[in-house]
Amino acid sequence: xxxxxxxxxxxxxxxxxxxxxxxxxxxxxxxxxxxxxxxxxxxxxxxxxxxxxxxxxxxxxxxxxxxxxxxxxxxxxxxxxxxxxxxxxxxxxxxxxxxxxxxxxxxxxxxxxxxxxxxxxxxxxxxxxxxxxxxxxxxxxxxxxxxxxxxxxxxxxxxxxx
Amino acid sequence: xxxxxxxxxxxxxxxxxxxxxxxxxxxxxxxxxxxxxxxxxxxxxxxxxxxxxxxxxxxxxxxxxxxxxxxxxxxxxxxxxxxxxxxxxxxxxxxxxxxxxxxxxxxxxxxxxxxxxxxxxxxxxxxxxxxxxxxxxxxxxxxxxxxxxxxxxxxxxxxxxxxxxxxxxxxxxxxxxxxxxxxxxxxxxxxxxxxxxxxxxxx
Numbered sequence: 001x002x003x004x005x006x007x008x009x010x011x012x013x014x015x016x017x018x019x020x021x022x023x024x025x026x027x028x029x030x031x032x033x034x035x036x037x038x039x040x041x042x043x044x045x046x047x048x049x050x051x052x053x054x055x056x057x058x059x060x061x062x063x064x065x066x067x068x069x070x071x072x073x074x075x076x077x078x079x080x081x082x083x084x085x086x087x088x089x090x091x092x093x094x095x096x097x098x099x100x101x102x103x104x105x106x107x108x109x110x111x112x113x114x115x116x117x118x119x120x121x122x123x124x125x126x127x128x129x130x131x132x133x134x135x136x137x138x139x140x141x142x143x144x145x146x147x148x149x150x151x152x153x154x155x156x157x158x159x160x161x162x
Numbered sequence: 163x164x165x166x167x168x169x170x171x172x173x174x175x176x177x178x179x180x181x182x183x184x185x186x187x188x189x190x191x192x193x194x195x196x197x198x199x200x201x202x203x204x205x206x207x208x209x210x211x212x213x214x215x216x217x218x219x220x221x222x223x224x225x226x227x228x229x230x231x232x233x234x235x236x237x238x239x240x241x242x243x244x245x246x247x248x249x250x251x252x253x254x255x256x257x258x259x260x261x262x263x264x265x266x267x268x269x270x271x272x273x274x275x276x277x278x279x280x281x282x283x284x285x286x287x288x289x290x291x292x293x294x295x296x297x298x299x300x301x302x303x304x305x306x307x308x309x310x311x312x313x314x315x316x317x318x319x320x321x322x323x324x325x326x327x328x329x330x331x332x333x334x335x336x337x338x339x340x341x342x343x344x345x346x347x348x349x350x351x352x353x354x355x356x357x358x359x360x361x362x363x364x365x
Contacts, residue, residue: 004195004362030200030360031228063325065261076263076325100317102297103230108356112230112297114317114327126261128319128327134293159228159360162200 015150029158038152044088045145066125087123194365206352222363231357240285243278279332290322305340
């Protein structure tokens with residue numbers, strides 16, 4: 001039987017970095033899962049992704065549903081990055097993200113992303129997003145507005161094919 | 163990395179005590195999941211099935227279907243039934259919570275459906291671009307436990323001609339162990355060529 005998931009990269013934040021590029025991702029897997037467990041060093045800010053460092057205007061389309069503890073709402077937008085958080089993350093509170101990057105290696109489909117974001121004091125959300133591009137992804141760019149605290153982790157997994 | 167053990171499995175030796183067995187360990191380790199089957203459609207198909215699950219999935223506790231799919235139908239908002247053991251009795255229920263980009267909505271579409279768990283708004287179609295597929299991750303919980311009805315949960319979404327993100331729960335009100343799963347396009351159309359379906363077993 002083929003093991004479903006293969007670890008591809010794990011990053012542990014050093015407290016002085018806000019962006020990470022996971023490069024040379026093999027095209028031999030079917031899906032990717034990006035798991036981020038993090039806390040920002042100060043203030044409030046968002047966490048974004050790009051694929052293959054693509055910053056083309058309106059390349060990423062997203063739809064969200066979110067609850068902040070008092071209000072549930074839905075929003076959508078298209079920008080030059082994929083925003084995982086509609087609400088902001090506040091320092092001293094922990095966030096986790098589980099990001100399913102589907103068919104990243106298929107050149108006949110745009111890559112579609114399903115993401116869940118949880119922060120117990122801020123917000124929980126679910127998001128679907130599409131990178132308007134059929135290029136095979138070989139690089140995932142993680143972009144935080146401010147540094148992530150020491151010990152925050154970013155892990156990337158690939159799912160095998162049969 | 164060196165694993166951290168819970169105190170209950172140590173002997174007050176060299177191990178450092180943590181209140182949680184998760185402390186210091188990798189946060190996410192889905193190593194007990196295996197690929198059981200996969201289908202990528204070379205041409206359109208009205209149904210996709212996984213069968214002989216009593217042998218193919220023997221020893222697994224849960225199942226997961228990961229899919230990227232379109233309908234051959236003209237309009238977005240397409241969907242499919244998730245049917246177990248070819249059962250067409252009045253045994254299926256469903257609830258959903260949806261965001262469409264401007265508002266939230268929740269409803270139940272079935273309390274005694276006959277064709278399968280209705281997987282609501284899970285497919286794109288011709289009104290979206292040809293490259294645009296809907297993504298779904300479907301967890302099928304305890305499908306072999308003969309003391310429980312089988313429960314499903316779906317995380318699905320797409321952005322195309324319209325935008326949708328949904329969390330859905332489903333129920334098959336039968337305690338039989340699952341031997342087959344059929345995905346059946348709801349509107350009588352087909353899953354489009356290029357649609358991909360992967361079945362994973364979770365121990």
